[in-house]
Amino acid sequence: MSVTSRGVVYDRARLLKAASKAHKRQQKRRAIALYRQVLSMEPDNTELHARVAPLLARTRQRFDALLSFQEAANGLLRSGKTVEAIGVFREAAALLPQEPDLWVSLARLLRQHRNSAEAIATLLEGRRHFRRRRRPQAIWLLRQVRLIEPWHRATVLDLCRLLWRTRQREESLALLAGLRANTRGTALRPVCWLQFRLSPTPRNAWRWVRAAMIREPRAAPARSRA
Numbered sequence: 001m002s003v004t005s006r007g008v009v010y011d012r013a014r015l016l017k018a019a020s021k022a023h024k025r026q027q028k029r030r031a032i033a034l035y036r037q038v039l040s041m042e043p044d045n046t047e048l049h050a051r052v053a054p055l056l057a058r059t060r061q062r063f064d065a066l067l068s069f070q071e072a073a074n075g076l077l078r079s080g081k082t083v084e085a086i087g088v089f090r091e092a093a094a095l096l097p098q099e100p101d102l103w104v105s106l107a108r109l110l111r112q113h114r115n116s117a118e119a120i121a122t123l124l125e126g127r128r129h130f131r132r133r134r135r136p137q138a139i140w141l142l143r144q145v146r147l148i149e150p151w152h153r154a155t156v157l158d159l160c161r162l163l164w165r166t167r168q169r170e171e172s173l174a175l176l177a178g179l180r181a182n183t184r185g186t187a188l189r190p191v192c193w194l195q196f197r198l199s200p201t202p203r204n205a206w207r208w209v210r211a212a213m214i215r216e217p218r219a220a221p222a223r224s225r226a
Contacts, residue, residue: 010041019051028055046075050088057095066092066099073105082113093122097129100137104144116148123148124155135162151182157194164198173199180207186214 019034035052039045050072056065069092076085089106096102103126110119123145130138142159145152156179163172176195183191192211196204 012038012041023051023055028059031055032059032061044071044075046072046079049075053088054091054095057092062096062099066096066102069096069102070105082109085109086113093126097126098134100126100130100141102126103141107144107148111148120145120148120152120155127158135166138162139166151179153179153183153187153191157190160194160198169198186211186216188214 015034015038019031019038022028022031022034032052032055035048035055039048039052042048049068053065053068053072056062056068069088073085073088073092076082076088086106086109089102089109092099093102093106103123107119107122107126110116110122123141127138127141130141139159139162142155142162145155146159149155156175160172160175160179163169163175173195176191176198180188180191180195188211189208192204192208196208
């Protein structure tokens with residue numbers, strides 16, 4: 001037990017023990033209240049933010065949960081604990097899937113950790129949580145994928161559809177033209193098909209017909225061993 005500079009009695013050990021007990025008993029709101037008492041004295045305590053953030057998320061206190069997750073992850077990054085920070089962001093994205101900043105932060109850390117493929121997969125997983133009225137957030141996540149792999153075919157096709165639906169049609173057609181120039185073989189079929197659907201001109205119709213006629217190259221027959 002200690003007394004703060006303002007004369008407040010602060011029994012840290014008792015509060016943490018009670019918070020942990022409440023947490024184990026699934027008394028989430030009581031645990032949150034107790035953790036917050038400690039955080040009021042230790043606002044930069046990374047470990048406590050990591051403990052309370054999931055509880056806040058599960059009790060639908062999303063804004064406070066987001067702040068605590070970010071504080072926990074940033075504290076770990078300041079200590080050079082990148083892998084642990086990635087873990088915090090993974091948990092945050094799982095509990096708060098409609099917070100696009102979390103997906104982007106997680107992807108950036110993964111990329112810095114030299115895992116671009118997983119960063120792309122993370123952004124595309126996040127994109128699936130943003131439909132209809134949340135198209136701007138979906139577009140933002142897809143643009144983040146393009147910063148890693150500019151002509152990722154599935155991403156660019158998805159992005160072009162969303163841009164078209166949100167009246168950004170010139171950019172949509174320009175991206176499709178760029179994707180067509182960077183695509184070969186049978187992978188051209190969906191690209192030319194979407195280009196024709198969005199802009200049904202004779203030229204685009206001919207491009208689609210030509211793409212539809214492309215066949216996969218035949219595999220060379222295996223040589224028999226003597």
